[in-house]
Amino acid sequence: MKQMAFTYQPNLLSESVTMENQTEVAEMKKDSPIIEIKNLNVKTSEGKILKDINLKIPKNKIVVLLGPSGCGKTTLLKSLNRLTDLYKELKVSGQIIIDGQDIMKAGQNLAVMRQKMGLLSQRPFPLPASIYKNVAYGLKLKGIRSKKLISHSVETNLKRVGLWNEVKDRLKSPVTSLSIGQQQRLCLARGLAVKPAIILADEPTSALDPISTKIIENLFKELKQHYTIILVTHVLRQALRLADHVVFMYYGEIIEQGHPDEILKNPKTAILKKYLVDGN
């Protein structure tokens, strides 16, 4: 990685970028963190919710945010696509660099930025429309009008989450006719349809039955080949099953992070040791 960075020197004299150079650039981009959080602070009038968060999130991995409830996991996740803007009482400062762009800077195209990230929340929030329209929603916002393209995307993404066979005969019905587990998978399909690079998942299985949970977990394992997944959970076993990297948070701070086998089996800090013993 370092070597590569060394060999890649933008040559101002060369007329054009060679093929070799291009692949090197692409290679570098792939290994560099897709998200870099620098000195992120989130405050309310009552106090700080997140304190000096510094975090690099690698591409195409599952990063698990772990911690007791109320430690700021959801807030951290919502900061990443600036849903914190919805909460006027929150003051957010710091840098969040996604694809080399600081999304905290003023004058951002928030809609375009947010489409880089699919959101899966604690319980499914289908939009007040049919199954079909839920999946098509993001595409329509993108300005895609072609019926053929939209139908194709709806079908592909419903198939990806294993919902197609269950709903293909009632695409026009309201989402409320689906079970919670199905709804959550629909929400995932809806997010995937806008072709994000990152998936933000906030305890996505906490409201689901074991079978739906299993389906979602397996999906995540598949999806990480193409997506960077940031998964919030307070279930230790889920973290162990899925994580490539675990970030342990406590009262708005990152206490410890590393490979799940390392930090969950040999915690360094007393806080994490205690958390692992007392559990969730």
Add this chain to the structure above:
Amino acid sequence: MLVNIWMRGGLYILLAIPVLIGVGLYWKAAPLLQHQSLISLLFSSKWFPMKGEFGFLPFIFSSVYVTILAFILSAPLCLFAAIYLTQFGKQRLLNFMLPVIDILAGIPSVVYGVWGVLVIVPLVADKVAPLFGTTSSGYSLLAGGIVLAVMCIPYMLNMLIEVFHTIPVGMKEASLSLGATHWEMVKHVIIRKGFPGIISAFGLGIAKAFGETIAVLMVVGNTMNITLSPLKSGYPLPALIANNYGEMMSIPDYDSALMFAALLLFVVILIINLFFRYFIHKTEKI
């Protein structure tokens, strides 16, 4: 067990009240219906109580007119204000507005009537009428509509704010995260999800406006007119009943006629309510 019986009894009484009112009014209005057909009662504008001729069209017309006017003046305003307060404005503004709205909603209607006489009626006479090159005493359908609108605003605004507050934040977040701008989110989530609630708030606002008596009676002029000009005076149904209640006994059938007016009000408001409830029921499943 005993409590159960009491509660059931209470419920039945509650359900029986509107039925009893309806039946009572019908019973009192029945003599009139024997002398004159329903069609002519509703669509004739001949009102000669002494001769026993009762055409309610002018009253119905005035009622519908001021109600529509009030609705046009207040509904869009309430909708935008509620969206602004709940989706765009600062929390502090909403916190300030909520008690203000409650206070406005709690002011007795006679006070709105006095305000209408002191402010709106002169405004219509001195400013609005000259604007259109005519004269008006100010006691007019327009004054009635404005006063009604002002009365309906806190009532509808309250309900709309409530409606928008019940929409889960998670749904807004879902829309935004899929790439909606704030306005698109408002359109696709707030208005769409809140639609049955918006319609019901509007419906209840209309029902309230249609039945409102005192404040309208004070500013609307109370002369029979069928005119499209808002600067002319009118005579809505509730005002007819309230103004003439004392004379009831002196003219034959007048008693029945006023009861018929009350029955008409009752039925219309019942229909408005049923219609909007049915509508809500139909749309809530989305």
